[in-house]
Amino acid sequence: MPLIEIKGASKGFGQPGARSEVLKEINLAAEEGEFVVIVGYSGSGKSTLINLISGLVTPDTGEALIEGRRITEPGPDRGLVFQNYSLLPWLTVEENIALAVDEVFKDWTPQQRKVHVQKFITMVKLGHASHKLPKELSGGMRQRVSVARTIAMNPKVLLLDEPLSALDALTRAQIQDEISEIWRENLTTVLWITNDPDEALLLADRVIPLLPTSPATLGEPILVDIERPRDRRTLNHDPRFKKLRAQLINTLLDAKGRSKVKSSVHVSLPDILPEDLTTVNSLQFLNRSGPRRRGDHQREEVEVAA
Ligand SMILES: Nc1ncnc2c1ncn2[C@@H]1O[C@H](COP(=O)(O)OP(=O)(O)OP(=O)(O)O)[C@@H](O)[C@H]1O
Numbered sequence: 001m002p003l004i005e006i007k008g009a010s011k012g013f014g015q016p017g018a019r020s021e022v023l024k025e026i027n028l029a030a031e032e033g034e035f036v037v038i039v040g041y042s043g044s045g046k047s048t049l050i051n052l053i054s055g056l057v058t059p060d061t062g063e064a065l066i067e068g069r070r071i072t073e074p075g076p077d078r079g080l081v082f083q084n085y086s087l088l089p090w091l092t093v094e095e096n097i098a099l100a101v102d103e104v105f106k107d108w109t110p111q112q113r114k115v116h117v118q119k120f121i122t123m124v125k126l127g128h129a130s131h132k133l134p135k136e137l138s139g140g141m142r143q144r145v146s147v148a149r150t151i152a153m154n155p156k157v158l159l160l161d162e163p164l165s166a167l168d169a170l171t172r173a174q175i176q177d178e179i180s181e182i183w184r185e186n187l188t189t190v191l192w193i194t195n196d197p198d199e200a201l202l203l204a205d206r207v208i209p210l211l212p213t214s215p216a217t218l219g220e221p222i223l224v225d226i227e228r229p230r231d232r233r234t235l236n237h238d239p240r241f242k243k244l245r246a247q248l249i250n251t252l253l254d255a256k257g258r259s260k261v262k263s264s265v266h267v268s269l270p271d272i273l274p275e276d277l278t279t280v281n282s283l284q285f286l287n288r289s290g291p292r293r294r295g296d297h298q299r300e301e302v303e304v305a306a
Pocket of ligand 1: 013014022040041042043044045046047048049195
């Protein structure tokens with residue numbers, strides 16, 4: 001049985017009449033220990049999709065499951081890391097992580113909890129900053145705390161919603177490598193959302209494109225059968241990487257192109273004959289009591305883009 005699963009889920013927002021359908025017939029499964037990345041355009045519904053699993057969003061139809069149980073609300077078995085760190089500003093690095101650990105491991109001794117917190121601070125290389133407040137940290141350091149805090153709660157699956165998009169490219173690359181290493185050592189199941197195809201292919205076992213159809217649907221998964229650890233410098237020249245990259249980007253671009261092709265509808269013209277204003281006689285229409293009607297046999301339709 002897959003660790004997490006989404007079966008036939010659709011989701012829209014808003015009241016009838018002003019409703020927007022965001023996701024349609026989403027089917028997804030991730031096995032234990034698997035690193036799955038969903039890649040899609042901004043605004044296409046990526047957060048909505050990951051939140052079906054976090055429990056923050058309930059599907060209109062279909063269901064999301066963890067270990068076969070239906071997800072109805074957030075829970076400690078699913079750790080969520082957002083793009084905006086969400087640290088408590090009045091607590092230090094250590095205290096921010098300890099707060100989460102104390103909440104989840106209530107029956108542990110204070111010493112056990114302290115050792116556990118230190119392990120994760122070391123894992124994200126923040127030993128030198130454990131007594132600093134969030135305002136004294138760089139964006140990259142804050143995101144490391146956020147990741148450490150979430151992993152320290154031992155979730156069954158780590159859900160990352162564009163965790164690095166607020167960071168500069170170099171810090172981003174560094175933290176991608178760090179999280180990849182943490183994943184390999186701990187083999188947590190990871191579901192990562194991004195709008196960056198390179199990030200997706202560097203990190204994932206399997207990349208799934210979220211197609212910008214309206215509503216969005218999932219495309220065919222792309223298996224990234226490139227051995228780990230993956231070195232970003234050599235990867236760029238690896239023919240397998242180049243091929244997968246082209247396949248992924250083309251899939252997303254093709255779907256975007258198709259979504260621009262609008263349908264057309266037939267509209268009946270009003271039941272009024274147009275006046276010919278090029279002849280003097282036509283000015284007679286000013287004396288008429290009403291417009292001239294088309295006969296039924298003259299009814300006209302035009303095709304307009306919808
Ligand atoms: N709670 C909500 N109420 C109403 N509309 C919502 C809600 N959540 C999301 N939406 C709409 O659903 C669509 C998809 O949003 P979502 O945040 O899932 O996209 P995204 O791909 O994660 O975007 P981004 O990459 O910009 O973060 C957007 O049009 C958004 O306005």
